[in-house]
Amino acid sequence: MSNVIAIVNPKGGVGKTTTALNVAAGLLRYSDITSSVLAIDLDPHGCLSSAMLGKVDGKPPARSIFDVMRRAITPHDGITSTVFQENIDILPSSPHLESMAKTQIFDRLKKVTEALSSSYSWIIVDTPPTMNVLTLNALAAADYVLIPTPINGLSVCTLRKLKDDLESARNSNNELLQILGILVTMKDARTKLDEKLVNEVNEIFGPEAFFETHITVNTKLEEAPGEFQSIFSYDSSCVGSTVYRDFLKKEMMQRLAKLEAKRAELIESRY
Numbered sequence: 001m002s003n004v005i006a007i008v009n010p011k012g013g014v015g016k017t018t019t020a021l022n023v024a025a026g027l028l029r030y031s032d033i034t035s036s037v038l039a040i041d042l043d044p045h046g047c048l049s050s051a052m053l054g055k056v057d058g059k060p061p062a063r064s065i066f067d068v069m070r071r072a073i074t075p076h077d078g079i080t081s082t083v084f085q086e087n088i089d090i091l092p093s094s095p096h097l098e099s100m101a102k103t104q105i106f107d108r109l110k111k112v113t114e115a116l117s118s119s120y121s122w123i124i125v126d127t128p129p130t131m132n133v134l135t136l137n138a139l140a141a142a143d144y145v146l147i148p149t150p151i152n153g154l155s156v157c158t159l160r161k162l163k164d165d166l167e168s169a170r171n172s173n174n175e176l177l178q179i180l181g182i183l184v185t186m187k188d189a190r191t192k193l194d195e196k197l198v199n200e201v202n203e204i205f206g207p208e209a210f211f212e213t214h215i216t217v218n219t220k221l222e223e224a225p226g227e228f229q230s231i232f233s234y235d236s237s238c239v240g241s242t243v244y245r246d247f248l249k250k251e252m253m254q255r256l257a258k259l260e261a262k263r264a265e266l267i268e269s270r271y
């Protein structure tokens with residue numbers, strides 16, 4: 001059975017794709033579970049797909065998550081190997097996903113992840129910077145939501161709305177959906193987080209939501225996707241590698257274990 005993790009924040013440029021790419025790679029390197037990882041790129045801009053497929057020509061891939069979601073091909077037939085050293089597979093994005101964003105189909109991705117559940121231990125879904133049908137598909141399919149965000153006044157405003165959207169997703173089509181946590185991204189290593197804003201987020205999501213590891217600003221994190229690599233293969237000793245590795249090994253895996261137990265309890269209590 002797969003663990004499906006959606007990387008969500010409707011605000012643009014907050015580190016979703018950087019986190020999706022490095023979490024997918026890090027799970028293969030550092031998770032205790034013998035891992036097989038599938039990345040799904042639901043953003044029509046396809047930045048995750050370009051980085052993972054080593055593509056710079058901007059042409060849409062021959063097979064994509066769009067073809068799978070419109071049922072032109074099977075989920076297995078949409079999968080492509082990536083050029084990443086970590087042996088990740090991908091269901092790549094397509095610009096045609098924009099047309100799907102105009103539909104009212106919310107459960108299509110769930111069917112896809114269910115069909116692939118026995119083939120991968122982890123499915124990581126990167127989402128677009130808007131709460132549209134594509135993102136709602138990710139929330140319907142996910143077991144867990146990981147929220148990357150810088151801490152500043154504008155991002156906190158988005159988080160408040162996001163919390164409401166997660167509640168609606170839970171109430172409408174995915175009652176088992178759990179928040180994995182909030183990962184602070186793009187932090188200036190020289191300054192402290194604004195305490196007032198941190199308290200505001202704690203009020204919205206609860207005091208346990210933040211991960212203690214912060215992803216600091218590091219140019220290597222910006223360079224690695226352009227070289228079609230995760231941060232771990234690009235420069236295993238840089239700050240970016242250290243913070244994503246610490247996040248995965250010291251926090252994310254432990255938190256997932258707890259949430260998995262809670263999920264099992266929730267499923268049991270339903271019967």
Ligand SMILES: Nc1ncnc2c1ncn2[C@@H]1O[C@H](COP(=O)(O)OP(=O)(O)OP(=O)(O)O)[C@@H](O)[C@H]1O
Pocket residue numbers: 011012013014015016017018019043047127128129185186187215216217218219221222223
């Ligand atoms: N910790 C970091 N240090 C330096 N640069 C970063 C860091 N995290 C992300 N970036 C850079 O910031 C930009 C935005 O990051 P990214 O694409 O991951 O955000 P996103 O939330 O996926 O954006 P979008 O909403 O447009 O999809 C990219 O150029 C990325 O390389």
Ligand SMILES: [Mg+2]
Pocket residue numbers: 016017018043047126127
């Ligand atoms: Mg992105």
